[in-house]
Amino acid sequence: MAKMSNKERRLSIFRYGSKAIAKYLNGDSSLYYCPICSLGYPESSAITGDDLTLEHIPPESIGGKPILLTCRNCNSLAGHTVDVTVSSKKKFEDFEKIVCGQEKGIIPFVTLSLGELHVAAAIHKESSFDIRPIEKANAPSLIEKYKRHLMNISGSNSNDWKFKLSISHKYDNRLFKLSHLKSAFLIVFTWLGYRYVFDPRLDVVRQQLQEPESDILGTRFWIEGNESMPLNRIMLLSSPLPILLVSFNGFCIVLPSLESKGDIYSSLSSYWERGQRITLQAKILDSWPAKLQMKLDYS
Numbered sequence: 001m002a003k004m005s006n007k008e009r010r011l012s013i014f015r016y017g018s019k020a021i022a023k024y025l026n027g028d029s030s031l032y033y034c035p036i037c038s039l040g041y042p043e044s045s046a047i048t049g050d051d052l053t054l055e056h057i058p059p060e061s062i063g064g065k066p067i068l069l070t071c072r073n074c075n076s077l078a079g080h081t082v083d084v085t086v087s088s089k090k091k092f093e094d095f096e097k098i099v100c101g102q103e104k105g106i107i108p109f110v111t112l113s114l115g116e117l118h119v120a121a122a123i124h125k126e127s128s129f130d131i132r133p134i135e136k137a138n139a140p141s142l143i144e145k146y147k148r149h150l151m152n153i154s155g156s157n158s159n160d161w162k163f164k165l166s167i168s169h170k171y172d173n174r175l176f177k178l179s180h181l182k183s184a185f186l187i188v189f190t191w192l193g194y195r196y197v198f199d200p201r202l203d204v205v206r207q208q209l210q211e212p213e214s215d216i217l218g219t220r221f222w223i224e225g226n227e228s229m230p231l232n233r234i235m236l237l238s239s240p241l242p243i244l245l246v247s248f249n250g251f252c253i254v255l256p257s258l259e260s261k262g263d264i265y266s267s268l269s270s271y272w273e274r275g276q277r278i279t280l281q282a283k284i285l286d287s288w289p290a291k292l293q294m295k296l297d298y299s
Contacts, residue, residue, distance in 0.1 A: 006054060006066075007047065013054075013069050013292060014046035020297035024194040034071035035189045035197045036182075036209050041071065057190065057288075058183040058248075061087030067291055068190055074210070081212045082179040088171050095167050098125045109137065113164040119146050123165070131165070175212060177222050182209050184246035184253035191234060191286060193294030201256040204263065220265040223252040223280070235282035241267055245282050 004012070014032045021040075022029035031040035032052060045051035046069065053075045056064035061083070095110065097103040104125050112121040112131055120137035124130040133146055153161050185205055189197045196202065208216040223245070229252065235245040242259035245252040256264050 006049065009066060010046040010049055010052060010054060010069060011043070013067075014043055014052065016292050017069065017294070018043075020193050020292075020294040023297050024198070032069060033194065034074055035068070035186065035194070036070055036074040036206055038198065038206070039071055055186065057186050059083045059086045059179065062090055064183075065290070067289070068186060070186075077210070077212070082175045082182060085172050085176040086179045089176060095123070098123055099165065101125070101129070107167070108134070109167075111166045113166065114146070114149055117142075117145060117149055119143075174215070174219065177219050178208070178212055180248060180251075181205065181217075181221050181253055183248075184255060185209065187246055187288050188234065188244060188255060189294075190289045190291075191293055191295060193297035195296035196258070199256075199258070201260055201264075204265065205255065217265055220268055221254045223254060225251050230284060232288045234285045234288065236285050237280055237282040244285075245280075246288075 015029075017032045018029040021027075021031065021033050031042060032046065033040045034052075041052050051072055052069045053072050054066035055068050055070040055075055056066050057068065058064040060066075094103070094105060095107050098105050098107055106125075107123040110121055110123055110131075112119045112133070119133050119142060121131050121133050124132060133143060135143060138146075185197065185202075197206070204216065205221075208214070225247070227250075229247055229250065231247060231249060233247045235247065235252075236257060237243050237245055241264055242257045242261075243264055244255040244257045246255065254264070254268065
């Protein structure tokens with residue numbers, strides 16, 4: 001079977017989503033609505049990809065798949081603010097594992113420092129550990145200085161020479177958690193559809209995703225877990241509040257359920273204090289969907 005092009009994928013998602021919103025609004029199916037900002041876009045936006053873009057869930061940098069569309073503004077805003085923290089953290093973790101010899105791979109754009117000389121380089125770890133300057137990322141004069149420096153070292157009898165490897169690591173813990181809130185929100189959208197994400201109980205989540213620099217929810221949507229937590233599941237917690245839990249590797253994101261009442265995030269703080277160890281018994285509802293299902297809209 002031939003691999004679907006991005007244009008074909010966008011059109012397929014558009015048509016499925018536009019039929020779902022038509023069922024939800026009892027209207028026509030000419031528009032697809034971005035689940036984050038709720039703005040509608042015609043099919044031409046999916047054809048060109050200018051205004052409707054493929055959204056990877058979770059972010060592409062950690063293996064996410066393009067299973068829905070969001071508008072370019074929401075996708076770009078998240079990419080430049082919250083999702084970049086996920087890719088930055090993964091890059092640092094990969095750097096650490098490769099440098100320590102735990103994994104093989106390539107880490108591009110590290111800084112190799114030899115005294116006052118700083119060169120953009122890549123780490124290659126296969127059968128051996130190699131550090132290679134990136135020719136296109138350095139001025140020719142800098143590469144020449146680097147080569148002369150290595151020749152001087154190799155021509156000396158001393159084994160006492162030092163170098164330093166460093167990597168740019170932009171990380172904000174709150175924005176890292178917001179990226180996973182966005183992923184969880186879109187996972188449940190993919191699963192349940194517009195009847196869920198456009199419910200007024202989700203307004204505060206959508207507002208937080210549209211205003212990532214504003215600390216609207218804090219980190220009340222985040223629950224640390226342990227090794228017993230099921231991976232990549234959508235779960236329902238009935239007590240102390242009816243809430244949905246979307247599980248990742250070692251933590252859960254809290255979202256309102258269809259039975260939630262009021263602002264669950266304000267209510268949660270009255271049930272447990274920060275740092276308190278709690279036991280949650282939740283019912284597994286489903287695995288993360290691999291494609292648009294929108295079960296409520298199509299039911």
